[in-house]
Amino acid sequence: MKYKIVCVDDELEILDIYSTCLDSSEFEVVTFSEVDEAKEYVKLNANSIIFIFSDFRMPDHDGFSFRRDILSYASEIPFALITGFYDKEMAMEGMNLNICTFLKKPIDFDEIHKLISTLGQKRLSVLNEDYEMVTSFIEESYPMLDEIENLILNLESDPHDINSLNTYFRLLHTIKGTSSCVGLQSIPAYTHRYEDLVTALKNGNIKVSQKVINTLLVGLDELKYMFNSIKSGGEFEFDVSEKLKVFDEDFSSEETILVSKDDSSSSSSSSAGTKEISKTEEEKINVSVGVLDEFMEFSGELTVLRSSVLKSAMKLEAKYTGDRDIEVLSETLDEMHKVSSLLQFQITELRKVDMESIYKPLKRVIRDACKSLNKDIELVTEGGALRIDTSLSKVLNGALIHLIRNGVDHGIEIPEVRVKAGKEAQGLITIKSFEEGENVIVEIEDNGNGMDVSRIKAKALENNLFTQQQLDRMSDQRIFSLIFESGFSTAAEVTDISGRGVGMDMVKSSVTNVGGKIHINSKLGEGSKFTLVLPIPRSVLIIKSLMVSVGDHNFCLALEDVDEVVNYCGEKDGEIIHKVEGGSILRHHGELIPLVGVDKILNIESNAQTSEMNIVIVKGEGFKYAIIVDEIHDIEEVVCKKLSKHLKGISCFQGATFVGDGEMAMVLDLCGFAEYANIKLDVEEEFEEEFVNFSTEQEFMQFNFSEKSNYAIPLEKVVRLEEFKVSKLEYTGKLALIRYRDNVLPIIDVEKRLGFCHSQDNFRNNEVLKVIVVSKGSSQYGFVVDDIKDIGVTEEEINFSTSDRDGIKGTVYINNVTVNVLDVDHIIENYKKPVLNEILKDAA
Missing domain, CATH: 1.20.120.160 (HPT domain)
Known part of the structure; x- marks a missing residue:
């Protein structure tokens, strides 16, 4: 807040001198030639004024009357009178009016500056x-x-x-x-x-x-x-x-007295609700996001220290096998790991708000819009308990208001029109919020008139956005997306509700700025549905990354951008790498993917053998390409530290981190690296294309059991592929477990659980288990299979009617073969039951 110094004088030239001589970045000089205007200003801004300088003799007032009139609300503001003469009587009156000093003309601005630095600073501390x-x-x-x-x-x-x-x-x-x-x-x-x-x-x-x-x-x-x-x-x-x-x-x-829909129950239910709230109400305090960000930074540092200590402990455990002190140390570190993970989770939770707090203002938006447009609309919300990061809440606060107002104005018809169309007179807008994978999904659906493709096309032609030929080649979904163009509106006139064509443009920009997307489905006469897909923000500092190395250099790749890891052997895999105009292309799963070597791009020495290559395929918003590295290591949580100002111009690096025994690794910025490698990026094209192809392709991890073939798991459920020695398994009762990534991983014999294998031997006497690590919520589980095949891609939907047992979702057609799809959630929820049945059978 900028504090003010008020100067009052009937001579404009004097006021100009005040403005020039007192000009400061710290204070704002406000001048008045009319005393009445000054009095009104002081009354409204007394809490931000540090000093008042006033001429004594003015045409309609004198300085005493001015001070007297403002004394009731500005007595604490230092007040100085500028006069060519003052006597003892004036001095006594000045004391009565709490005037701090008289300044003689001509004005000595050094003296004024001294007053400001003394009395003004005292006033400033009080105001602060x-x-x-x-x-x-x-x-x-x-x-x-x-x-x-x-x-x-x-x-x-x-x-x-x-x-x-x-x-x-x-x-x-x-x-x-x-x-x-x-x-x-x-x-x-x-x-x-x-x-x-x-x-x-x-x-x-x-x-x-x-x-x-x-x-x-x-x-x-x-x-x-x-x-x-x-x-x-x-x-x-x-x-x-x-x-x-x-x-x-x-x-x-009493003409417009309101009547309850259910007078008999409303008061009692409200009373019960109030009592319930009072019981569960907790004391709360306000905490700035900046403080939470600092906590997040400390949490990130703790994660790095934790990883380093755990690695050292594992080395000691291997070196001193059976040492009791080392075992106690490992157990203590396990507990510390749990506490630090919980701490990190709680800090992240502190940054979150309930969706209900975002829904609340929308009820008022609907009410005011309906009143203005003579419409009757009900708002129904779902998922109010979902908690989202504050960065997403800021996006949704604005986006939902614009989408709701747009739906009320353009989407839902007036009651008379709805009744004629065979609909309920009252319209309905539904908002649903839920998490799906790594995204927050918000759906806004109305049962209004839907979007008229021909009308949108006509407006696009009128605005010279596209030619008729271009519009004819577009799908309906791509046509719908034109409403996000700046200034685009099909409204016949501009209203207070919508029609300027700027709100939807702001919705799109705010969503895309956080890496999100908007999808539209609409059917003329039935309604429209907007789906906002917002990626859940990862920690600013902590990144789950894939560790790789090239020569003597370590690099981190953000795990969320890693699409697939490929080990290429020229003799075994054939010719899948092609040279094109001085560059390389990888042919993989029917796709042609740009291929670059990190050593070539960064001009560093590689230790890799030419006959065998480790390739990481990366994919993100606007890019997909493959990079060649020497070695692929493990997945780690790292803290990405910002680069110094001397290195900020290097776009291929996001930051740096410490790994292993304190070695440094660079965190690659995969979008910047693509630009560095001259790989063309086209974010907008990919964004637009997704309007057409949203959710049409499905990917499955295919595998065989020892006695059954052609099975698969949806790829979105798969975390990693592992091999475990049976000798490393531990048991709690008859449930197999293995220590995995600082946690315990349940090992599920899926073939036996589905009833395909009746052998009494654990895992058919195999020495090594092939395991697909899958996720459900925040937990992971290991599914034992016999032979892991390839990733299958199909546009076919799962046929749920072909399931012959619990644990099988149905079948899907991939590469001309019928494949059985496992119901991962069902197997996880019920994997203990067969073991319990066996225990009961043994007991009998």
Whole structure:
């Protein structure tokens, strides 16, 4: 906040000198030639003024009268009078009016600067304390305004909800009292009159009517305006005389009295709800995101230390097998690992908010839009308990409001039109939120009129966005996506709700800025569905990465960008690498993928054999290519440290980290590396294409059992492929386990669980198990199979009717072969049951 110095003089030339001589980056100089204007300004901005300088003799006022008029609300502001002469009598009057000094003309600005650096700085320290106190009040009270809005809307649907009315009154009373305590004047005065209206409702002097509800909402909006002004460093005080007139309306008319849909049950249910809330209410404090980011950084450092210590402990354990002290150390480190992982999880959770907090304002948006457009629309929300990162909540706060307003204005018809079309008079907008894989999915669906492809095409032609030939080649989904073009709108006229064509453009840009996508499905006459796919933000510092090396150099590849790892042997695998115009192309799974060597791009020496290559295929937003490395190591969580300013210009590196025994590794920026290697990137083309091909292809990890062939698991469930020695297995009862990546991995004999194998031998006496590590939620499980084949890709849907038992989802057609698809979730949820049955059988 920039504090002000007020200068008052009837001569404009003098005011110009003030502005020039007192100009400072720390303070703002505000000048007035009219005393009445100055008085009004000081009244509204007393909380941000550090000094007032005033001429003594002016045409309609003198300095004494000016000071006297502002004394009631500005007595603590240092006030200096500029005069050519003053005597003892004037000095006595100056003391009575708390005037700090008289300054003789001509003005000595060195003396003014001394006053500002002494008395002004004292005033500044007081104002800073007051500002902190007021902003703290605003931060703590702001959630009350959101709660008040919900209570008003509750009263609109249930006018006899006494508990809502009582809570409403209590919140207003709290705001009034607290704002007065922190030294504010206009907010307490305004809230007092606002409170009178709520008191009249409480006492039954007036009834809840549409007019009352509208006034309550207008009053709330004015309070929000004042809160926002203070929060953004604007005015602290306001002229509320005009604002208060809204409460002078006659509310005695019963023409628009609201009636509850179910008067008999509303009060009791509200009472129960209030009691339940009071029981579970917890004390909360506000914490800045900056503090949480610092905690996240410390958590990242802890992760690096944890990994280093665990590696050292494993070496000691191998070196001193059977040493009891080493075993105790390992057990202690295991516990430390659990605590640090829990700490990291909790810090991440602190950054999250409930979707319910994002849904709350939408009810008001729907209400106001319906009132403006004479429509009747119900809003239904699902997934309010889902918690998302604050960065995503900021995106959704704006995006959902624009999409909802767009749906109300363009999507859903007025009641008369809906009835003629055979629909319910009341429209419906549904919002669903859920997590799917590494993404947060938000679906906004309405049962309105849907999108008219021909109308969108006509508008695109009118705006010269595309030619007719280009539009004719586009799919319907691609046509729908044109509504996100800047300035694009099919509205016949601009309204307060929508029609300017800027809101949807902002929705797209805000979603794509966080790496998300928007998909649209619409059917004319039936409605539209917008699907927002937002990637769950990974930790700013902690990256799960694939460790690779080239020569003596270590590199990290973000695991989420690693598509596949390929070991290429020229003699065995044939000619799958082709030279094209000086570059290399990898032919893999029917695709041609650019292939580059890290050693060639970064000009470092490689130790790899030419007959055999380790290839990592990477894929992300706007790129897919393959890189050749010498060795592929393990997967680790690393902390990515920012590069120094001298290296920031190297786009192929995201940062650096320490691995192993303190060795340094560079974290590759795969998008920047692609540009460095002259691999063409086209994010927009891929984005647009996904509108057409969204969810059409499915990938499956194919394998055989010892007695059955042609089985598969959806690739999205697969984490890694492993081989484990049977001798390393441990058992709890009859359940097999193995120590895996600092955790315990249950090993499931899927063939036996599905009833394909009746052998009593554990894992058919195999010495080495081939295991597909799959995930369910945050847990991992090992599925034992006999022969892992390849990844199959198909556009066919799973046929669920062909399943012959629990644990098999159905079949799918891949490369002209019928493949059985395992129901991974069912097997995991039930893998203990056969073991329990065997125990019962043995007991019998």
